Amino acid sequence: MSEDLSAGDSNASSDADLARHAEKMAKKKAARDKIMATKTDEKGLIIVHTGKGKGKSSAAFGMIFRHIAHGKKCAVVQFIKGAMSTGERDLILRHFSDLCEFHTMGEGFTWETQDKARDIAMARAAWEKAKELIRDPSNSMVLLDEINIAIRYDYIDIGEVVDFLTNEKPEMTHVVLTGRNAKDELIEIADLVTEMELVKHPFRSGIKAQIGVEF
Incomplete structure (x- = not known):
């Protein structure tokens, strides 16, 4: 009999907990x-991804792929990366070039090019292309x-x-700017x-950049 009462009390307590949770x-x-x-309200947003942690560009490309999935035109200008192939660029150029215009204007990080005058010229060209794409009202x-790295230097x-x-940015155009030290x-x-x-990064443990994670 006591076991039956105990079970009943437990069920009643559970029901009371569920009711409190629902309320x-x-x-x-x-x-x-x-x-x-x-x-x-709706408006074109200025969005900045910065900081020392990983994921700034990855998060930005997530929004680009959302635009593509909704059939909205968009564009990418890469100010620094350029020497190596990346999964995002390859996928967009191979399958979505009709929806996303992609321009890799950089030639690598400054310590790789070792040519400041050329780096400046490439950054300026990238900025001119960026302005052209932002002014285009068909790009959402x-x-x-x-770009934050080019601005930093x-x-x-x-x-x-x-x-x-x-x-000059059109009212409904979203612009995403990535890079450390905004x-x-x-x-x-x-x-x-x-x-x-940045909390932890495998690079500090001697692990190199890997396909599908970094590029």
């Missing part, structure tokens, strides 16, 4: 729905991959970038800023 979630949903009801999103003037994005001026005008924090 809590209902209140949370009502509060969330109230907040979401006020979010009605433009990714400027590793003063290959591109941050004032010019801020002025263009503030005054300038404060860029962060100030951005709508969305994510800083990738």
Whole structure:
């Protein structure tokens, strides 16, 4: 008899817990729905991915692939990477070039090229191409991959970038800028800023960049 009572008490307690959980979630949903009801505006966002952690470009390409999946035109300009093939570039050029224009304008990192004048010229050419693509109203999103590095080394003037994005970017065009050490001026005008924090990285354990992870 006592075992039956114990089982009954346990079931009652479980039912009470479920009821409390349901009530809590209902209140949370009502509060969330109230907040979401006020979010009605749309605009082209300035999005910055920065920080020492891995994943800045990967996250940006995730948004590019979302655009492609929705049939929206987009474009990519790579300011630094260029010496090696990457999975994202190969996939886009092979299957989605009708939806995503892809320009690899860099020739590698500055310590690889060892030619500052050429690096500056390539960065300037990439910036001119970026402005052309952003001005094109058919592009819903433009990714400027590793532009923050070119800005950091003063290959591109941050004032010019801020002025263009503030005054010339079409209202509904999203622009994503990636790379470490994003300038404060860029962060100030951005709508969305994510800083990738480095906690651990296999490179520090002697593991090299690997296909499908880094490129």
